[in-house]
Amino acid sequence: MQITSNELSLACEKCGGTAATIRLIEGPWAKHSLAVTGFIGEMTIAAIGDRPVDLAMFQQIVRLSQGDLKQLHQLDPDIFGFICRICGSAYCTNCWQNIHAKFDLEWPVWFEEYRGRCPLGHEQMLQD
Numbered sequence: 265m266q267i268t269s270n271e272l273s274l275a276c277e278k279c280g281g282t283a284a285t286i287r288l289i290e291g292p293w294a295k296h297s298l299a300v301t302g303f304i305g306e307m308t309i310a311a312i313g314d315r316p317v318d319l320a321m322f323q324q325i326v327r328l329s330q331g332d333l334k335q336l337h338q339l340d341p342d343i344f345g346f347i348c349r350i351c352g353s354a355y356c357t358n359c360w361q362n363i364h365a366k367f368d369l370e371w372p373v374w375f376e377e378y379r380g381r382c383p384l385g386h387e388q389m390l391q392d
Contacts, residue, residue: 272326273302274333274346277353278383284346284354288322298322303346303357304378304391312340345390348382359383363390 270288275281284303290296296317300307310317328336334352337344347354357363363380367373377392 270322272322272329274329274354276356276359278355278359281356281358283356284344286322286325288317288319296322298325298343300343304363307343307391309340309343312343341389342392345378345388348384348386349388350386351382351384353382355382360390361385 270290271285272287273285274283276283282302285301287299287301288296289299289308295310296319298307298309298312298317298321300309312321315321325336325339328339332352333347333354334349337347337349337352341349346356346360360380360382363378366376366379368376378390379387380390381387
């Protein structure tokens with residue numbers, strides 16, 4: 265794990281590579297957002313639940329990342345989908361197995377989520 269004042273990188277439990285990087289971005293007029301990169305695509309988030317992103321939230325994410333990663337996953341399973349909800353470890357896209365897109369097949373067909381299995385075999389939604 266590497267932490268700077270506004271960036272956090274979490275290492276993959278299996279290979280040691282980067283599972284994801286979370287960066288606090290200060291926007292215009294002091295509004296903040298989070299950028300999550302290095303996993304499946306890139307996400308920019310302005311709120312988690314009904315709470316807007318701010319420095320205090322980023323500090324909470326840093327604290328949770330240093331403790332029980334299951335709690336970080338529970339904060340938002342979509343944003344922190346690189347963490348296995350069962351074993352509580354972070355894994356990179358190379359170490360997750362069988363990553364696949366799931367679609368709602370009723371007309372009109374649309375993308376639902378990415379799913380995969382952690383190296384220990386736990387299947388979950390990774391991103392929707």
